[in-house]
Amino acid sequence: MRRHELTDLEWELLAPYIPRAATGRPRVSDRQVINGMVYKIRTGVSWRDLPERYGPWQTVYTRFRRYALGGVFTRALQQIQAETDAAGDVDWMVQIDSTIVRAHQHAAANRQKGGINRTDEPDDHALGRSRGGLSTKIHLACDGRGRPLAILLTPGQRHDSICARPLLESIRVPRIGLGRPRCRPDQVIADKAYSSRGFRAYLRKRGIAHTIPERTDQRRHRHNRGRSGGRPPAFDREIYRRRNIVERCFNRLKSFRGIATRYEKTATSYQAAVSLASFLLWARSA
Template identity: 85%
Template sequence: MHRHELTDREWELLAPLIPRAVTGRPRVSDRRVINGMVYKIRTGISWRDLPEPYGPWKTVYTRFRRYALDGVFTRALQQIQAEADAVGDINWLVLIDSTIVRAHQHAAATGRKGGSTDDEPDDHALGRSRGGLTTKVHLACDGKGRPLAILLTPGQRHDSICARPLLERIRVPRTGPGRPRCRPEGVIADKAYSSRGFRAYLRKRGIAHTIPEKIDQQRHRRNRGRSGGRPPGFDRETYRQRNMIERCFNRLKGFRGIATRYEKTATSYEAAVTLASFLLWARSV
């Protein structure tokens, strides 16, 4: 095994979920191609610059694009989450936050005049923010700092708007009968998620939450007197665990192809983030 390649354990977890053709010419080894994908995401190089040991770059890119559209990496991530949940290894105190990723000039040339497709938004999750052309990665992770759900938006999108759709993306299948687990035991988030609507949504689902109240919200509530209601509960000791999601972002951005967006389409970039998330899980179980 060389640097940036899958370990035997990681390949053992991923191999059963890789589609295999039953007809046609003999194809390049699946493990060799997946290693090429991991190398590309780890280093952030261009697809055309993949080293020869990983096979023809077009083969690696074509399979990556096919797996991205088919949701192969998403199913792999859900499978490893399901196995961890079956043995009680998931801490369901969920943390949510987002991070800004600068888009490289190669990702900016998307040709967005053709409109959207079923699997690709019109804007390709690219937008203008203070950092220029950026993508925002919204992430929900468990209490051990491992990704549970991912959502991509343009960089200028506010966190509070995406909180509900992000939580609704959490779907950890059961290894036996039963519906996927979707409801956390609690949610920890920073002040960006402090809104009456989001708090009401969490209470409706029976999810405890630890979210600090913004100063202007405190002032507005106090100015209203008794009609302003009681302040929301806030446990400082629980909130200290929020550093776990910052650690998760730090590990994800250890992949240079994640720290800077080089992929033109949101589908491909999300597949890259999902594959990196799978590797974080595989190294923790």
Template identity: 80%
Template structure:
């Protein structure tokens, strides 16, 4: 086994979840192809520069693109979450946050047929911000720092706007009978999520939350007097656990293909993040 390749344990978890064609030509070895994908994401190397031990680079890229469009790695991530939930291994004290990912110049060169300018180019979660072309990765992780849901948006998108959509992506299936679990026990977030609308959404779903209040919101509430209502509850000891999501981002960005976006399409980048997230889960169960 070379560096940046699947261990026997990781392949044992992943192998039953990989779709296989019943008919057609004999396919390349699945483990070798998946190892090529992991090597590419871990090192950030171009597809053409994959080592020869993984076979033709076009085979690895074509398989990765097919899996990305089919949502295979998203399903793989949900399956290992379901296995962990069945074993009672998920801490439902959920933390949410986002991180900016710089988009490499190669990520911005894709052009759809018929597009002649930047303005009518399809949106692949690339946005203009102070640092240039960027993508924002929104993440919800469990209390042990493992990704539960992710959302890819342009870099200038505000965290609070995407908070509700991010939480609604939590979908942990049951291995037996029963509906998937979609509701955390508690949510921890920073001041970017301190809006009345998001707090009302959490209360409506019966989700406890620990979110600090912004200074201007405190001032506005005091100025309104009795009409301003009571301040939201805030537990400092619980909020100290918010660094778990930061550590999760740190582990994800060990994959250089995640820390810098080289993929032209949002589907490919999301598939890469989902594969890296699966590896974080596989190394913890």
């Protein structure tokens, strides 16, 4: 096994979800091609610069694109989450946060007239203008051990509070056997960007405990209203100390250079790359 390639355990976990051709001419080994995808995401090289040991770069790219459109890596991620949850090893004290990812100039080609236009691809390709320039924002929900539970991509200028509900609603950990997927955390930890009356009311309605600090302007506004301002929201500083777990999860994801900088033109491909990297984080925590 070379550096930046799948271990035997990682391949054993991923192999059942890789589609196999029943007919046709002999093709490049699935493990060889997946290793090429992992190498590309880990190092950030262009598809054309993949080492020859992974086979023709066109083959690696074509299969990656096919798997991205088919949701192969998303299903693999959900399955490893389900198996870990069935073993009782998922900490449902969930942390949410976001991070900005700069987009390389090669990722901006779709914004020109005549770019890629698919029904499953957002019109903006999850690209937008933020203070740092053209960027994408990764919204992440991770469990108490720093492993991704849900991922949401938006343009870089999108505010965190707008995406809080869609992010939590995208948590769906299937059950092994019968039963509905688990969608509700025991508790949510978030920073001040998520502090709003609407989001707190949403969490209370779903029966989810939360630890979110109140913003200074909200505290001042409540004090100015006097008794009609209501009580301050409950806040446990000891629990809030655990919020660094989501930051460490981002650090591990961004150790993949193809995640830390967006080179992919489509949101579908970039989402698949993040899902594959997230799957590896789960596999390596086993």
